[in-house]
Amino acid sequence: MPEVPDAWSKGSTEAVQNYLETAVAALVAAAVALFLVEVVHRMTRRFGRRSLLLTELTDHAHRPFQVAATVLAVQFAVRFSTGYAVGESWRRLLLHLLILGVIATMAWLVAGLLIVVEDTALARFRVDVPDNRHARRVRTQVVMLRRLTIAVIVILTVGVMLMTFPSVRGIGAGVLTSAGVFGVVAALAAQSLLGNVFAGLQLAFSDAVRLDDVVVVEGEWGRIEELTLSYVVVQIWDDRRLILPTSYFTSKPFQNWTRTEAAVLGTAEFDVDWAVPVQTMREELRRLVEGTELWDGRVCVLQVTDATGGMVRLRALVSAADAGSLWDLRCLVREHLVAWIRDNRPTAMPRLRTELGDSTSNLSWQWVQPRRPARRLSDTEAPDDARVFGGSDDGDARSEAFVGPEETRP
Numbered sequence: 001m002p003e004v005p006d007a008w009s010k011g012s013t014e015a016v017q018n019y020l021e022t023a024v025a026a027l028v029a030a031a032v033a034l035f036l037v038e039v040v041h042r043m044t045r046r047f048g049r050r051s052l053l054l055t056e057l058t059d060h061a062h063r064p065f066q067v068a069a070t071v072l073a074v075q076f077a078v079r080f081s082t083g084y085a086v087g088e089s090w091r092r093l094l095l096h097l098l099i100l101g102v103i104a105t106m107a108w109l110v111a112g113l114l115i116v117v118e119d120t121a122l123a124r125f126r127v128d129v130p131d132n133r134h135a136r137r138v139r140t141q142v143v144m145l146r147r148l149t150i151a152v153i154v155i156l157t158v159g160v161m162l163m164t165f166p167s168v169r170g171i172g173a174g175v176l177t178s179a180g181v182f183g184v185v186a187a188l189a190a191q192s193l194l195g196n197v198f199a200g201l202q203l204a205f206s207d208a209v210r211l212d213d214v215v216v217v218e219g220e221w222g223r224i225e226e227l228t229l230s231y232v233v234v235q236i237w238d239d240r241r242l243i244l245p246t247s248y249f250t251s252k253p254f255q256n257w258t259r260t261e262a263a264v265l266g267t268a269e270f271d272v273d274w275a276v277p278v279q280t281m282r283e284e285l286r287r288l289v290e291g292t293e294l295w296d297g298r299v300c301v302l303q304v305t306d307a308t309g310g311m312v313r314l315r316a317l318v319s320a321a322d323a324g325s326l327w328d329l330r331c332l333v334r335e336h337l338v339a340w341i342r343d344n345r346p347t348a349m350p351r352l353r354t355e356l357g358d359s360t361s362n363l364s365w366q367w368v369q370p371r372r373p374a375r376r377l378s379d380t381e382a383p384d385d386a387r388v389f390g391g392s393d394d395g396d397a398r399s400e401a402f403v404g405p406e407e408t409r410p
Contacts, residue, residue, distance in 0.1 A: 018085075022078060022082055026077045029073035029076065032073065033074075034066065036069070037062075044058050057116055060112055060115060060116050064109040064111075065112075068108065074098060075099065075101070103157060103161050104157060111149070115146065118142050118146050122138070143211070144227065147228060199246040199247040200227070203249055203250065208256070208259075209232075209259075213256055213257075215255060215256050216254065217234060217248070217254045217255075218244075220234070220242055223235045258322075264319070265317060266319075266330045268330050268337070269305075269316075270314045270315075270316070270338075272314060272349065272350055273312065273348050273349060274310075276345065281302060281337065281341075285300060285333065286300055289318055294320055295329060296319050296320055297319075298319040299319035301317040302316050316333050
């Protein structure tokens with residue numbers, strides 16, 4: 001009878017010793033993993049000072065690599081140091097939890113590595129230069145791919161974690177292999193959401209709209225500030241934000257001022273009296289734009305576009321390097337020419353006439369001869385700043401673009 005307590009005590013001491021060995025093995029494995037990760041981190045930081053990829057790795061992938069290596073090392077240590085408890089429920093539960101941790105941390109590491117690659121690719125394309133259309137296009141596609149990549153990684157991770165549970169392994173396999181069924185169910189449950197997601201992917205790769213594009217939507221002029229899989233944020237010129245679903249840009253018309261290039265044309269229109277000296281006003285417009293840095297030197301045209309209703313409509317067409325400069329230039333043209341007409345040509349200000357004739361309905365202007373005949377320019381003497389389609393290299397190119405190819409005659 002006295003030997004029973006001794007055997008129990010001996011078994012209890014041996015069990016405690018096994019548990020301590022397991023705990024020590026796990027701690028040693030974690031310490032070794034952290035040490036090796038730190039060595040790799042310092043070496044990468046030291047030798048990667050001139051490499052953007054290595055710099056991004058040390059900044060963004062260090063923490064997930066550290067956690068993933070530690071959890072993986074602890075999992076191996078527990079598995080090989082608990083041979084004495086094979087078949088025990090606590091060992092199965094502990095190893096299962098560690099496996100789930102390994103899957104989650106590995107997914108975190110993969111996502112971090114993909115983000116590093118995307119950031120490295122983005123760094124090659126600068127958007128702070130005047131001609132940044134290609135850079136903005138690549139940036140838009142990379143940002144959309146990043147969001148899609150993270151979503152796919154999360155779905156795959158959840159599927160793999162579910163497959164570790166025998167009772168729900170079918171659910172995990174369904175998440176991974178039955179994408180068609182999942183898509184049908186999701187489409188029925190959230191048609192609007194999936195429609196916006198597909199619209200976001202279409203925008204990213206169709207080049208219809210990009211980050212930093214200047215657009216006019218819903219009567220508002222602004223810049224594409226953020227483009228996600230479900231919505232688009234437009235920063236309006238007065239710093240308001242217009243939030244629109246991505247499907248809006250695939251189903252409704254909108255203006256994109258910077259789709260092909262940042263340089264754009266703009267107009268300023270004036271309703272004036274018939275007494276306006278058009279050529280003199282055209283020369284004043286030319287003098288104005290040549291004296292401001294807002295004008296890019298391409299287009300400066302003043303034309304009479306309408307002459308009905310007792311008024312003459314003049315349209316000043318000017319160009320600028322970007323939409324912001326164009327807005328300021330249009331406002332400057334309006335302000336200056338309004339002041340010029342008021343101060344120098346007051347007779348050209350818009351007015352309504354009432355003419356009274358004599359008893360025979362003769363009007364005074366009918367028998368008053370002009371002091372001197374007005375000089376009329378011939379067709380060949382039309383100045384360059386009176387022609388939109390011609391008169392300059394830019395105008396000739398615009399004319400060819402709108403006329404189209406000549407018909408082939410037999």
